[in-house]
Amino acid sequence: MKKKTDIICRAVDVKKTYWRGKVAVEALRGVSFDIKRNAYISIMGPSGSGKSTLVHILSCLDTPTSGEYYLENALVSKYSDEELAKVRNIFFGFIFQSFSLLPRLSALDNVALPLIYRSISKHERIAKAKEIIENVGLADRMLHRPNELSGGECQRVAIARALVNDPKVIFADEPTGNLDSKTGAEIMEIFDHLVDEGNTVVMVTHDVNVAAHARRTVKLKDGLIAND
């Protein structure tokens, strides 16, 4: 396995302040953070430590209050909503704790969803989605809707959806949180495999066993990095 050292994402002194009514909540108080190509990172920390906020900013779902965020040397922290949508579409794949599949679409259509927003023809979308869904071992289930699938199958559909765009970074928010330990272990195997293939994975987790899969573990506390 060859080791690449080039940096995909770089956050510099990122701060994020929320206003809850009149109370300011400082979720991040100056975090600097790099993601290198083919990294396998887990982000840990107690609730309220700012780990979700950090992942939201890293994945361009949110913008920092101050500080800079670069994506392959482009300053994206000042991008507009429309530009951020495009960045999310092209650069990132998302896997959420609660699977977050669209209930009225088949597994296949769920996987193809990100491609709709890239002006790719329907024919190509379906071909690409089929290829990916076969890779996660759901070829025979792809026309089922999410409520006809088990939790593990749903999470595999979600992984397929995250991969369909050939993302630079895959973000996973508590990927095993809603699964039993056996299914969780299966999902973690998939992640390990993805990283072996050269993908970059960043996950948020409470679970020390899950975090142990990662090569780098970042611990957050009170909006600051406590341990890297």
Next chain:
Amino acid sequence: MLGIIIGVTTVIAILSLIEGLNRTVAEQVKSIGSDLIFLQKFSWVSTGHRDLDKLAGRPDLLPDDAEAITKLSSVEIAIPQTSRQLQILKYKDNEVSNSSVAGSDENYAWVNNYIVESGRDFSRDDVLHRRAVGIIGSYIATNLFPDETAVGKDLHLNGHRIKIIGVFKEKGTFLGNSLDDFILIPYTVFEKFFPRPRGTLWSRVYGGYSIGIKAKDGMKIEETTDQVRELMRRRHGLGFDKEDDFELNTQQILMDLYQSITNVGFIAIVAIAAISLVVGGIGIMNIMLVSVAERTREIGIRKAVGASNNNILAQFLIESIVLALVGGLIGIVFGMLLAWLISAVSPLKASVSFWMILLGFGFSASVGIFFGIYPARRAASLNPIEALRYE
């Protein structure tokens, strides 16, 4: 949705009925002839109360007037015409009731677009020599002489014998009245057989002659009207400060009256349609707001995987337009059915044209856009993180 269905149904049904009515009326009124003017004591359309005393006091119009008018440069011909209702008309075992007898001269047929189908028309001599001859309409011919030829037979009108010399070709109906249910005799004979009952107001206003005036080809009807008016004022010796003591009726005044009636109807439908479309639109806005709320998570997911605000806006806007168009389509179908039903059970004729269907679609699409834009903007402006957290 119901509001849109009702709105579009109303618009299509009523518009197609009005359109059908327009066509019928326009056809009927045109059948009077656009080059005809009727000089009469009374106006066909009157605003407010009709002062019969005043009308009865006007001088009678006479065959001499027709002769004088015929000499005008813009007039092709003018004829005196008068008519009377007949109680019953019998021949052997057959009878017709409520027919009328008309008195005029030898030009009646071509001025009024009648064609003598069998037998012959009047001659100038028939009129001048008061020959008791008549031409019957097709309705009388078929009902009194179902199995034999009418020409050559005698009819008795009020005890006077009239010899049938011709039969008119069928002309149809005008505003529901048959145009073939009459017998035409020379006005000179009419005067002898049907002397005017003096005294009653009604008879003094409506019982006398009207003068039917046919304008010259290519002549503006207004020009002819002006010439006739000037002549009649002179003949009646009216000073410049006196108003006309006669009326000049044309098909145009009927059309004008009809137009003004349907315009009121038209405004009424527009109002009904507008109200129900607004109600329908609010309904759609409501449905869409609920849909946006229920699908907050979906919006979050779509945004996370790269849908831009405009993508989301378009998605919800299209949904509301489709919703409105479905309502509109149902409304169009219902409207056409309703129009068809009304014209099947009533004498009204409906006519659905393509532009009404386009109008129906146009209306509902604009309602969809107008009332869909707010929910769609709301969906588009959702924060992806909050939308994803939403349960």
